[in-house]
Amino acid sequence: MSERKRYYLSFDMDNPRHREAEALFARQASRQRTEYVVNSILTAHQSEILEQIVRQAIRDELRNAAPQLQLTLPGETDTDVQLSDLPGSLIHALEEL
Secondary structure, eight states, X not given: OOOOOOOOOOOOTTSXXXXXXXXXXXXXXXXXXHHHHHXXXXXXXXXXXXXXXXXXXXXXXXXXXXGGSOOOOTTOOOTTXXXXXXXXXXXXXXXXX
């Protein structure tokens, strides 16, 4: 027989985020609520991991592109730097965000 763990879940109805979450939770059939919570937690975790990967990829691309770009000091304008000067992989990464 499989082991089960039980958790007590409560919502702060003064908090708009909690009210919205409770409304979504309440719409689920009582037998599907556990699966809904499991899916929500795993999806949130996957989103966090994906965001970390994207951020790291952008940092790496910027670090690799930095020697190729002419960086200007704040307040200076440099009209010589064009979008075409950026590496294609960086442009595509930014478009996908």
